[in-house]
Amino acid sequence: MFYREAGQYKTSYKADSAIFPILQDRIAIWFYLAVAFIAVPLFGSEFFINSMMIPFLIFSLAAIGLNILTGYTGQISLGSGAFMGVGAYSTYKLVTIFPDMNVILAILLSGFFAAFIGMIFGLPSLRIKGFYLVVTTLAAQFFLEWAFIRIPWLYNYNDSGAIEVPNRRVFDIVVSGSEASATTRYLVVLSIVVGLTWVASNLIHGRIGRSWMMIRDMDIAAELIGVRPLVAKLSVFAVSSFYCGVAGAMMVFLWLGAAEVESFDVNQSFLILFMVILGGLGSLIGSFMGAGFIWMLPIVIRAIPKILGLDINASTVEHINFMIVGALILVFLIVEPHGLARIWAIAKQKLRVWPFPY
Amino acid sequence: MRVRVGVSQQGCLATLRWRSGGNILTSRIAPTGGLDSIPKLLARNAREFGDRPASREKEFGIWQSWTWAEVAEEVNALAMGLLALGLNANDHVAIIGRNRPALYWSMVSIQSCGAVPVPIYQDSVAEEMAYVLDHCSARFVIAEDQEQVDKVLEVQERLPALEQIIYYDKRGMRKYDHTAMNAYRDVQEEGRAGHYRLEPILQERLKSVNYDSTCVMLYTSGTTGRPKGVVLSNRNIIEASRTSAEFDHLNAGDSVLAYLPMAWVGDFIFSIGQCYWTGFCVSCPESPETMQEDLREIGPSYFFAPPRFFEGLLTAVMIRMEDAGPMKRRMFSYFMAHAKKVGGRLLDGKPVSLIDRLKYALGNILVYGPLRNRLGMSRVRVGYTAGEAIGPEIFEFYRSLGINLKQLYGQTEASVYITVQPDGEVRPDTVGVPAPGVEIRIGETGEVFYRSAGTFVEYYKNPESTKSTKDPEGWVATGDAGFFDEETGHLKIIDRAKDVGKMADGSLFAPKYVENKLKFYANILEAVLFGAETDKCTAFINIDMSSVGNWAERNNIGYSSYQELAGHPKVLDAIQAHVEEVNASLANDPMLNGCQIHRFLILHKELDADDGEMTRTRKVRRRIIDEKYADLIAALADGSTEISTTTEVTYEDGRKGSISATLEIRDAKVFPRRAEAA
Amino acid sequence: MDFLYSLFVGPFVDMFSTPDFLLQVLWEGFVTGTLYSLIALGFVLIFKASGVFNFAQGIMVVFSALTLVGLYQAGVPAYLALLLAVGVMALLAIGVERLVLRHMVNQPDIILFMATIGLSYFLIGLGEFIFGGETKSMITEQLGLPTGSTTFAPFGGVLILQHIDIAAVVIAAVLVAGLAFFFSKTRIGRALRAVADDHQAALSVGISLNQIWAIVWFAAGIVALATGIMWGARSDVSFALQIVALKALPVLILGGFTSIPGAIVGGLIIGFGEKLFEVYWGGLLGGGVEGWFAYVIALIFLLFRPQGLFGDKIIERV
């Protein structure tokens, strides 16, 4: 209905293959960015920024990471929690070994550690696929979890076994640690997430992204066309783990402030997988939707009894949340396996052909 | 009786201004700056709009675009290449193919060489093509692709003058004998390579191209006899383009989609005449099948289509809306009803109440705007339909959406424009006021005559026809009968002049005009009017099975056959209402109020080409009907209320049979003749 | 040098210097392995008949045990609670078939797999919502299962066998035998095998796929309940068990997804290996290696024999 595409014709392949070929979509994206960068820091409350926006963005990034692997390349993984951990622990080591290092740089660098570890655990994918791969990613998950507990060097031999984030300044502004303001951390997280989303979208729309999707859709044909499985699969494990790693590093350094191994356990991996499924396999926008949905749902569930004036204890809320998430996964897989992103795409298509039904 | 009617203010002024210019055909000098030929307009555009797009074509997935400077280069390269191939001045070059920029350019190249471009309908069969190619003794043919080349080759031996075939699309052409065949691009390369030698020759040839040299020759499809080659000079084309562009304020910012046949005069005026005069951009669709999609992408600001296009589109819209959910359907019909009420008035700038305006604005967001967008007409500033009468429902549907659709009346011989509807004076049942620079008179027989700067030079190699069509003073007979509506000053076209008869009292009998009025009702499929040389008109009606059948189902009227449905009293009532409405509108018509239908019947069978009652193109064969249904015609005339008859029919499998029926004859209300009263 | 010694020599010296302890470790490994085998068995049942990789099998173990204990705590007599728990597993099987599987015919395997993860989450939420999230003890005695232990003295040392462990092994054996009988001797069992080989053939025998799915899920539910009782008796009943239950996955990798003997052998290999590795080599790595040993073994195994111990070599076609 709001789409007026008559007269929007493309005179170059560059314009035709743009990520957002429709003018109205471009306007919408700039609008969202303006809201995120200007309106939210100006008008958002501390609670809204710290408990909703920051985790939403961080989980979105992790979901993008897993979506690149699962949605775009068809390699299912239950190890994303552990890869987030790799990012977090390596950032911790970097900033304690090099106290003067720019913490944002450390976060991004730690993504490369995660990518490296991801590639190692991605090696079996060259020979196996499907359920078998699930098991090898679980191996990564449990092995890394064990490493986070049993290798004290990783947490600097703290008695607590936890990593704690020191205060660090970038350009004289405290961006990490207890002194950093929520708004500052939010803006750093937002910038990183927007930048990396842009990069992910670029990769997906180019040669490399196509090689991933070829592997996903028909791996034999892909190889006969000339895709080298080694390169395609290892690159996707590396990229995916990089994203998870950066998300994990941000989770600890720009949100929680401290973390133990529980933050990176197999349940975290499940949660991120759910974000990807609900959001939509093979959709970047879906990753944001899924992350937003899964993160906001418990907040909403907690808020409802309060609004109704009921007194329900926290663990019951937690159980209800589990049931709803589980049931939703089933409903989505049955009704719309491509998740919220597909629902969004259908709605958009409806608006484009309005007033016609198709 | 020589009456010049130009009642509307604008038409009047235009005519007067024109008359002060003196003798039409000879003394008019070229417009400012010596822009007296299409190649000169091209040079000007390349100079003034050098970086603006001139041509676009959807090819290889995107809209390939050429600026005016690039077009000029392409045109010159081809022109020089043609010179290198030995094209002489005054040669004829045929162009065959679908709308593509390169083919449009070639027409300008040909003219630059002092030769004459002759675009040919691409869907003509080899036989027709052979006649035209032979008639104009084309030495060169520019064909779009293998298919067209094959057609030319098929009739090659009958074309002694043919020397060279130039093809544009190289696909599949590799194995052809290339001794007398070249690829378009190769010819251009030849031209570019020989640039130093050929440029002076081209300049020399260009000098001889002036206001009175031939711009294009177009063959009229001609309903009778062989096609005639209409010679149009630069003066014809440029004057017609200039005045019409001024009339509708066309400018370099406009954009059009060229999808109608290149051999049709309208397309030549839009895609070359007005395009070169104003400098706007012409876009060509990827293929005929993708035209709708391409139309939507380009979103032209100036659009032309024949009535059947608008009719088909409207049907498609309605069919698609049928599949919409009930809420959406209700919203659609609500706002469409509102649009019908005020949309046309808003477009005409007439007063509309604030509430209605607000409601229309809301409808614009919810329905009209998106719909215009889907139809690719959101940006249409000026839209035209012509060629045949358009149903008022259809016409008003588009206008109510806010699309400025208008009608015009024209001919190849007039370089299109004879009459045209000015903004704010648009009616479904007229064709408008005389176009700027056009004089019109109505002959004694009711035939429309015109003269203008656009009036053609001659029919090629056919002085007889030229003489019989155009008199020495420059008046051209259109072959159509019409009259000026006294109230509005608009021309109404009745019928082909030869089909118009007289009633016993001497008033006009125009069967097609009345039949068309009836056929605009969805319930009426065919109508045949009788009454020439009598005092009362009567009619046969064929109902439209799909439309009436649908209505019957909705009203729980059971029926098993056409015959049963046609005889149903409620159906007769409905048709009678239609007939009476037509009578009411005819009564307002001073010239045609004698044609009101006094009595009618609904035929017990559908008129059918298998029974010889119609041509295969669904035109009624009046003579056969007169013979076959003489009893019914007599009954209509003699005042009986019922008639039993038996008719022979041919079934689909070729078997013959007969059906008998008793038909009810109804009297329809007729209205006093207003003009007589006045 | 020390490291190499403690890697290649030390553990074996330890083993043979205290053979009674080695026996104890092996027994522990055997019992754990049996339970892994049972979980894997439930899994194989479902995979064979419907091609669904049921991630929720481990959760079903906990869920069934939780239901049993929860019902008992709510005042239901132990044996009635057992019967009701069986009924709940039947309801679950029918529910899964009606509400999930039926609507997911022709979906890619991976989507079905993810659905079972969703199912896991739902069952966890449901179980804790009804019976509370706190850890519970299995009603071992109330069900008449043996407690206590018997001590042997082989090689002059001590070997303690818990009676419940012995019972677990016996029950596992009985279950496997029962299932083997069911599959080879009964009409439904044969139909199930037919489904595994060829869906069309099964249909032509006149058995509805939907019924078969419900039956195998029910059978897997019974196996889960048995496993849950045994395991609950050895430790506690809580959803923390699911992590342990996940180890059925590496077992399957070793044994193959469709082979019942494979599931048993794989379970035992993992059981033995894990205990031995933890006890004799774990110290080298700081302990806690039980958490990943099974997975890493499976991973290494996958690289060399992706089709499992008992699977056929896969020839890819285009």
Add this chain to the structure above:
Amino acid sequence: MSFDVGYTTADGRTIGGVLMEMKNITLRFGGVTAIKNISLDIREGEIRAIIGPNGAGKTSMLNVINGFYHPQEGEIIFRGEHRKRMRPYQAAKQGISRTFQNVALFSGMTTLDNIMAGRQLKMHKNFLWQMLRYGPALNEEIEHRRKVEEIIDFLEIQAIRKTPVGSLPYGLQKRVELARALAAEPSLLLLDEPMAGMNVEEKEDMSRFILDVNDEFGTTIALIEHDMGVVMDLADRVVVLDYGKKIADGTPNEVQKNQDVIDAYLGVA
């Protein structure tokens, strides 16, 4: 039969020297022998058909050619080079591309992306540029898009350019698959039953495209087909397999007259 320096076909095309030669190929799966000691050559510019009843080893033959299966015995000489055991992507690199018996398109991608995928090997810009999708990477993408559009135009599939291939009718999917194979600008194009499951009209279209490809690009084509009429019209030379063995090899006319062929194949067809 053997030609040393090409030959001239019935319709006057000149066929060049040997492009690929397979000598005494034997392929076994476990105990089953799929191909028994088959020798066969494919010449530059020709359309070579491989026919035979079901299970004759035709598809296995194609799989051997493009490196998907590795024969136990025999040697393959491609463009004068003895080929060692090679992976499919290496065969692709050497200019062999193919279509599949059961359409093997990337069903989640659009027609355009599928054909772009066919150019995978021709695109080289590195990861960093790909990340930015700017400069060289974008230019490369555009340059290849242009080539792909020519193929789209050639095969007349403009209207489905941006349609996900999963939703296309079968006949069009086959055409898209051909487009994808052509996108690699192959020197040897393998077509595995390009007309299976098509109606008469679609078969005619596909035949025309195959001839056009051979004609316009001079592509050497090896195809498997069941429809004898089509084979006889299209192929320059035909090799007939039965139970993994070669029973005839020659022009369509020769093959049609061969008694073994009539017994094994034509008789029952």
